[in-house]
Amino acid sequence: MPPAPLAVRGLRKRYDDVVAVDGLDLEIAPGECFGLLGPNGAGKTTTIEICEGLNEPDEGEVTVLGLNWKDHERELRQRLGVQLQETQLSDKLTVLETVRLFRSFYRTGNDIGDVIARVQLDEKANARVGKLSGGQKQRLALAIAIVSNPDLLFLDEPTTGLDPQSRRHLWDLINDIKATGRTTVLTTHYMDEAEVLCDRVAIVDHGKVIALGTPRQLIMSLGAEHVVEFACPDGAPALPVDALRALTGVTDARTVNGGYELKVAELHRAVPALLAMLAERGLEMAHLTTHSATLEDVFVALTGRHLRDE
Amino acid sequence: MSEARQFSSLRELSAVRVREFLREPEAVFWTFMFPVLLSVGLGIAFRNKPADVTPVGVVRDAGTDAVVAALTASKELKVTVVPTLDSALAAMRNGALALVVVRRADGGVEYRFDDTRPDARLAHLIVDDAVQRGAGRADPVATHDSLVRAAGSRYIDFVIPGLLGMNIMGGSIWGVGFAIVDMRRKRLLKRLVATPMSRGEFLASFVASRLTVLLIEVLFVLGFAYIALGVPQRGSLVQLGAVTLLSAFAFGALGILIASRARTIEGAQGLMNAAMVPMWVLSGVFFSSERFPALFQPFIRMLPLTATNDALRATMLRGDGWGMVAPQMAVLAVWTVVCGWTALKLFRWR
Numbered sequence: 187m188p189p190a191p192l193a194v195r196g197l198r199k200r201y202d203d204v205v206a207v208d209g210l211d212l213e214i215a216p217g218e219c220f221g222l223l224g225p226n227g228a229g230k231t232t233t234i235e236i237c238e239g240l241n242e243p244d245e246g247e248v249t250v251l252g253l254n255w256k257d258h259e260r261e262l263r264q265r266l267g268v269q270l271q272e273t274q275l276s277d278k279l280t281v282l283e284t285v286r287l288f289r290s291f292y293r294t295g296n297d298i299g300d301v302i303a304r305v306q307l308d309e310k311a312n313a314r315v316g317k318l319s320g321g322q323k324q325r326l327a328l329a330i331a332i333v334s335n336p337d338l339l340f341l342d343e344p345t346t347g348l349d350p351q352s353r354r355h356l357w358d359l360i361n362d363i364k365a366t367g368r369t370t371v372l373t374t375h376y377m378d379e380a381e382v383l384c385d386r387v388a389i390v391d392h393g394k395v396i397a398l399g400t401p402r403q404l405i406m407s408l409g410a411e412h413v414v415e416f417a418c419p420d421g422a423p424a425l426p427v428d429a430l431r432a433l434t435g436v437t438d439a440r441t442v443n444g445g446y447e448l449k450v451a452e453l454h455r456a457v458p459a460l461l462a463m464l465a466e467r468g469l470e471m472a473h474l475t476t477h478s479a480t481l482e483d484v485f486v487a488l489t490g491r492h493l494r495d496e
Numbered sequence: 497m498s499e500a501r502q503f504s505s506l507r508e509l510s511a512v513r514v515r516e517f518l519r520e521p522e523a524v525f526w527t528f529m530f531p532v533l534l535s536v537g538l539g540i541a542f543r544n545k546p547a548d549v550t551p552v553g554v555v556r557d558a559g560t561d562a563v564v565a566a567l568t569a570s571k572e573l574k575v576t577v578v579p580t581l582d583s584a585l586a587a588m589r590n591g592a593l594a595l596v597v598v599r600r601a602d603g604g605v606e607y608r609f610d611d612t613r614p615d616a617r618l619a620h621l622i623v624d625d626a627v628q629r630g631a632g633r634a635d636p637v638a639t640h641d642s643l644v645r646a647a648g649s650r651y652i653d654f655v656i657p658g659l660l661g662m663n664i665m666g667g668s669i670w671g672v673g674f675a676i677v678d679m680r681r682k683r684l685l686k687r688l689v690a691t692p693m694s695r696g697e698f699l700a701s702f703v704a705s706r707l708t709v710l711l712i713e714v715l716f717v718l719g720f721a722y723i724a725l726g727v728p729q730r731g732s733l734v735q736l737g738a739v740t741l742l743s744a745f746a747f748g749a750l751g752i753l754i755a756s757r758a759r760t761i762e763g764a765q766g767l768m769n770a771a772m773v774p775m776w777v778l779s780g781v782f783f784s785s786e787r788f789p790a791l792f793q794p795f796i797r798m799l800p801l802t803a804t805n806d807a808l809r810a811t812m813l814r815g816d817g818w819g820m821v822a823p824q825m826a827v828l829a830v831w832t833v834v835c836g837w838t839a840l841k842l843f844r845w846r
Contacts, residue, residue, distance in 0.1 A: 268690040287505075293692075
């Protein structure tokens, strides 16, 4: 069996007065896209930079592709692809020159033209980096991360600061790269990004992993995939919460601000059952909303805080 | 694997540095035009003039006509007849006259002058000679003057190699230092060390790219000096190239060392000035470093700019051979190795 692409045990790192990483364990399987999801300051970047050999842990063990940084730095650098947060590539070089420069550091790698095409910058190949939009710069950063055809790819906050359209474009590209079976580790504080891209997610808070699993498993752990909120017109008789909870497909129910909130496992059964119950009692609905439970709901359920406190 | 040879990272890194430089039009302009403008200015200030005439005054008196006639006959003097002794002395104090001639009651003449002023001593010799000849003195030995005005001993000849040395130093330290600090600030250094890039090659690329720019710069300045100002190039061009090259290595390494820790442009700038200002003063750019006391001379000779300037002057003005510039070349080589090695050890890559 090949070694795990990345295994981290008991990782700790403290800066002057802050503990950034506080006993963190991870094990990543070949070919998966693994996400570290957490709010800013959770220790994601410190963790990923220790894994990339750019930062030293105070304690703990990191094994990358079965090797360690102390003895095999040269080989590891050849085999990893890295995208860092906030790197500003030289504005005066063109896209092509930038990719060629990074390609020159590796013994083997992909064809430069192919890589540029892969991130859909072919039309911008001879444009200066300084003239690119934020999304195009991020795509270039992705291009230089994959130019060596790496065995393991690290992406640190790949879409932070981009507009929604550019983010979606980048997700498509990362999904394409994933489809080639490359093991990828990414950090993000966007729950939708983790849901779209990651096979497995570790939710990180205060330097620790507080939940681990596929996005679906994590959401399922809430005991419901959907949340239904509704209310009846003012003056209508109250509905018994026990009766709501007994409806088909509903796992939990409670009253909220004069309305009702249902946690629902099977939306397609719960909604007809709810409508039937209201019809039976001759009641109408004043409003009805449903949303799928998200990793955000998981984070809130675990910490009582939102991922992005703004 | 055959692809590996297609991509030399030292070549790519150096090419990238040269491109970045050439795509900054202001930097290009100042690198090439500044030394030329400076040379033009100096050329105008120190252009070839006819030999100076020395201004002397004669106090008006009944019997001064013969003296005035004798002095006026000399081409080296400009004679002014002054009405009173007081006004003559006032003119001497403000430098308008170098010497004043006063007729004495006994029929002789008196010279009033300041013997600490070189022009006054010169005036004394010329005036006395003219006065004595005018009175009929004959020279016992027949003499003949042959004038030799050699290029190579003018101030402009002295200062051009100094400017060249100063330019190599400034270009290397500013060019290399700012580029490195900027890359550190943009976190590009950190991105580069996340690749298998050789750190030594990265630093070497700064020096290599400087050489390309330097070649153009040196040809520009020396070409102008040679053609427009007639500054001589007496030694071998290969030796001149070698001195320039080694000097660029030494200052490139020093630039990297200065930038090895700084996180901000401002911080780096302070260090650069601390390194360069003393050398501008001590290393004989505009005046000879021999003017400093003997006690400081061994220290001054160890400075890279002194070594550069001395070797450039020896090669260009005196036509000295390799043996004569060997000590300076050794000083530059030591600076290159020590700064380069220390920079690699101290360098902050994040």
